[in-house]
Amino acid sequence: MDFRLSEDNLLLEQAAKDFSARAIIPQAHIYDESAEFPKSIFKEAHASGFFNLTIPEKYAGIGLSSLATSLVIERLAYGCSGVTTSIVANDLALTPIVIAGTEEQKEKFVKPICQKGDFASFCLSEPGAGSDVSSLSCKLQKVEGGYLLNGNKQWITNGGYSSQFTVFAKLDTLIDEKNKAEKHKSICCVVVSRSSEGVTIGKSENKLGQRCSNTTTVSFENVFVPNDCLIGKEGEGFYTAMKTLDFTRPMTAAIAVGIASRAFDEAMSYSFQRKQFGQQIFDFQAIQSILADAGTDIDAARLLTLRAATMADNGEKNSLESSMAKRFAADSAMRITTDAVQVFGGYGYTKDYPVEKLMRDAKLMQIYEGTSQVQRIVIAKELQKKFKK
Numbered sequence: 001m002d003f004r005l006s007e008d009n010l011l012l013e014q015a016a017k018d019f020s021a022r023a024i025i026p027q028a029h030i031y032d033e034s035a036e037f038p039k040s041i042f043k044e045a046h047a048s049g050f051f052n053l054t055i056p057e058k059y060a061g062i063g064l065s066s067l068a069t070s071l072v073i074e075r076l077a078y079g080c081s082g083v084t085t086s087i088v089a090n091d092l093a094l095t096p097i098v099i100a101g102t103e104e105q106k107e108k109f110v111k112p113i114c115q116k117g118d119f120a121s122f123c124l125s126e127p128g129a130g131s132d133v134s135s136l137s138c139k140l141q142k143v144e145g146g147y148l149l150n151g152n153k154q155w156i157t158n159g160g161y162s163s164q165f166t167v168f169a170k171l172d173t174l175i176d177e178k179n180k181a182e183k184h185k186s187i188c189c190v191v192v193s194r195s196s197e198g199v200t201i202g203k204s205e206n207k208l209g210q211r212c213s214n215t216t217t218v219s220f221e222n223v224f225v226p227n228d229c230l231i232g233k234e235g236e237g238f239y240t241a242m243k244t245l246d247f248t249r250p251m252t253a254a255i256a257v258g259i260a261s262r263a264f265d266e267a268m269s270y271s272f273q274r275k276q277f278g279q280q281i282f283d284f285q286a287i288q289s290i291l292a293d294a295g296t297d298i299d300a301a302r303l304l305t306l307r308a309a310t311m312a313d314n315g316e317k318n319s320l321e322s323s324m325a326k327r328f329a330a331d332s333a334m335r336i337t338t339d340a341v342q343v344f345g346g347y348g349y350t351k352d353y354p355v356e357k358l359m360r361d362a363k364l365m366q367i368y369e370g371t372s373q374v375q376r377i378v379i380a381k382e383l384q385k386k387f388k389k
């Protein structure tokens with residue numbers, strides 16, 4: 001075990017840090033305020049090679065390892081997690097096709113998106129099915145040459161800007177109403193073009209944090225999905241979704257580490273500037289205690305993240321480690337950003353300083369891509385399997 005990063009990864013990390021400092025940080029608070037989708041940043045990120053990071057070069061992605069991707073993402077999220085969520089959402093939407101699609105499907109549905117710098121969205125959650133994926137109600141009905149898709153998806157990242165949707169829905173012929181335990185076995189994964197007749201994008205959510213990342217509903221009404229848009233086999237969609245989330249959760253954890261380490265840096269430097277009772281506030285043990293815990297937890301979250309990413313790179317099953325990383329990094333980010341506001345006192349509660357944004361942004365990390373409670377379910381299930389072996 002070697003905790004040092006390779007020369008290549010150090011260079012990549014520095015490049016991401018520079019990009020974040022130049023292209024993201026100066027504009028982050030402006031886009032937070034306006035909740036506008038920062039198209040110019042995304043254009044620059046695409047041109048600079050900070051988009052579609054995990055997608056193989058063969059399909060016009062950057063082809064980074066999961067480890068290298070986590071390093072880059074942490075640096076981008078240090079600048080703005082809203083921007084980074086929208087960037088990572090493309091990997092999330094395209095990964096099911098990379099994992100389970102045929103060669104032709106990867107050429108047809110992954111490559112053009114990456115080449116053009118387009119957005120794609122992962123459509124799993126629904127108004128009535130968030131944590132409980134297998135109870136989703138979007139339906140596919142078999143028809144001549146393909147399927148008809150009906151239903152509503154919610155919390156769709158980049159929904160308003162995506163040209164393609166990776167949709168999870170239940171196939172009518174596989175639904176077995178009596179066998180509730182196997183309800184996930186009717187779920188299929190399909191690719192739907194935004195231009196298909198019957199696709200409607202709903203309003204953009206006005207969110208507490210990560211405000212510049214676009215989040216919408218997407219509705220499908222009798223949308224024709226040709227046979228060649230089915231990814232994997234019929235009934236395999238749930239497994240594809242879970243494998244995708246195993247792969248992307250380390251990246252989400254890296255976003256949380258980025259938010260936390262920015263809050264930590266801001267709080268550290270403020271604690272040296274701010275004087276009370278005739279000394280810099282860093283010299284008070286109460287403040288040192290906050291900062292010591294933050295520094296420790298950031299390192300721990302980063303190490304958990306890099307371990308989960310390395311396992312993905314080695315082709316090992318990492319459900320347990322991915323969920324541990326996501327859970328710990330998200331919960332740590334929430335606490336660390338709240339503590340950073342505390343270190344800043346009244347100033348931290350205003351928009352004149354960056355920490356209140358970080359606190360709002362951190363909250364989402366405990367909710368999307370599986371809540372902290374869902375991560376604990378996965379962790380407990382996986383630990384139970386290990387224990388019983």
Ligand code: CAA
Nearest residue numbers: 124131132133134156157239242243246319368369370374
């Ligand atoms: N890999 C492969 N197979 C898996 C798996 C994995 N990681 N996890 C479960 N499975 C398999 C199981 O082995 C089981 O197989 P069998 O059919 O052979 O029995 C099957 O899938 C069903 O598994 P469970 O019984 O564990 O399923 P469950 O219904 O109890 O659900 C859950 C488990 C972990 C709670 C799951 O529903 C889940 O992950 N929920 C959270 C969903 C989530 O993260 N949503 C976020 C959406 S994306 C988002 O937020 C993105 C955005 O835009 C920002």
